[in-house]
Amino acid sequence: MAKPRFHDLIINSVRQDTSESLELNFTVPAELADEFAFTPGQYLTVRAEINGEDVRRSYSICSSVGAVGISVGVKRIAGGAFSGFATGLKCGDLMSVMSPQGRFTAKIGGTHHYLLLAAGSGVTPIKSIAQSVLEGEPDSTVTLCYANRNTQSVMFRQAFDDLKDQFLTRFSMTHIMDEEAQDVSLFNGRMDAEKLNTMAIRGLITPLEYDAIYICGPQPMIEAASEALASLGVDKDRIKFELFTPSTPLQIASTKEQKIPLKGALIQVILDGATRSFRMMPDQPLLDAATQSGLELPYSCANGMCATCRCKLADGKGNMVQNFSLEAWEMDKGFVLACQFQPHSKTVVLDFDAV
Ligand code: FES
Incomplete structure (x- = not known):
């Protein structure tokens, strides 16, 4: 699985689709063509600072694999931070966009x-x-x-x-x-x-x-x-x-009786071959704890839906609060969603390089 990364892409066009939706088309420079090659069904995560907050949203790619650039469809959500912001975007604006992710895919080739x-x-x-x-x-x-x-x-x-x-x-x-x-x-x-x-x-x-x-x-x-x-x-x-x-999780890992250690847990993260650590307190989401320590982990929805934060629990114990995206075989192999992870041991090791 390719490691997701953010890149600045130029908006090539903004097309109003319905009164509540628009299509954003991004130019993909030649040097990023491989990284932004996608399988139909995948999505892009876009990122923007809105009212001082780092806001990320995932939008499905709506263009075909042979199209010029890469497009997403954005539906306006009442009170939605990003969809409201998106209505002010225009051609030539620069946008931080993560390389394509997602498993709801149809590989092209053959007859179907x-x-x-x-x-x-x-x-x-x-x-x-x-x-x-x-x-x-x-x-x-x-x-x-x-x-x-x-x-x-x-x-x-x-x-x-x-x-x-x-x-x-x-x-x-x-x-x-x-x-x-x-x-x-x-x-x-x-x-x-x-x-x-x-x-x-x-x-x-x-x-x-x-x-x-x-x-x-x-x-x-x-x-x-x-x-x-x-x-x-x-x-x-x-x-x-x-x-x-979603309204209810598809699968929830067993919560059993264990709790987050009261004095917090030491989270060791393996990412891009390097090991970093930070402390996560009981009332803190793991992604917040990582960000506060200056460590940027891959994530998008922060809600258990997209699997951008998928990693392997290499050591220690813990469970997920909710899971809308990992399949049973992945959980059996020890994969977890970092955004939903709660440690149950004093130290845990999360391997983002594991495939
Ligand atoms: S960031 Fe989407 S599932 Fe964790």
């Missing part, structure tokens, strides 16, 4: 038949996957079901219309709206289990025939879709998902 399910701004990585597959795999097909409130909230509407025109026989798209009546009543409402079942019965989607099914949106939609697909006989290994707005 994909079903893509998206809700709201969850369509951002889905758009990159759809466009990259259609452009890069001449015999592949993509079926997209995209749920929104209404037509005005559909992100990348023009881009999807262009894809439909360009790949008439290989790309099909169904809009599902819950605040706007459509000609076909089946497409009104939410993308829930009942709707997906009905679509499968009517042959509008053929879940058992896809090589993989990618789902991105809020947790209730992902859970409903995954359950519906499983009940239709889809193997869970063929279902890939990315949470955009």
Whole structure:
């Protein structure tokens, strides 16, 4: 796994997409081309000082692998520090951007038949996957079901219309709206289990025939879709998902009875071949303790979602508060999320170089 790093990139364009979203395109200089090469489905973490605070946000890449530069879709969140700041960005501004990360990916090459399910701004990585597959795999097909409130909230509407025109026989798209009546009543409402079942019965989607099914949106939609697909006989290994707005952790490590040592813990960190240490007190998040000691650890969401802070517990004991991103096999091998880690022994060693 490539080590994520921040680089200053120039904003090449800012395009208003919907009234609540915009697309930022960054120029990637030749010397950073390898570092910013991405697999469709990945995201970028951007960083800015806003009101004296170091604010980081992860935004999914929406451009295809062959596009000029690299673009992300930014949806405005009410009161959101970065999305509000982003509305003031303009062409030529410099932005601190971390190299692409994420495992919700579709490698390009060969022939695939994909079903893509998206809700709201969850369509951002889905758009990159759809466009990259259609452009890069001449015999592949993509079926997209995209749920929104209404037509005005559909992100990348023009881009999807262009894809439909360009790949008439290989790309099909169904809009599902819950605040706007459509000609076909089946497409009104939410993308829930009942709707997906009905679509499968009517042959509008053929879940058992896809090589993989990618789902991105809020947790209730992902859970409903995954359950519906499983009940239709889809193997869970063929279902890939990315949470955009989690409500409950997917997996939580055992909390058992252990506590953070009252006098704090000595955290030793192995990063880029060097070992540094700092003290973390019981009421302190690990990332804050590291920053206060002058050590910059890789992180983005600080919320257990992105796995940018993934590292291996090489020595000592501890657990995670919550985990939305590590899989069971990674936790079995001792990987943890530093942003969620709480030490249970006086000393712990976290290895960020471990793969
Ligand atoms: S920083 Fe995102 S999971 Fe830790």
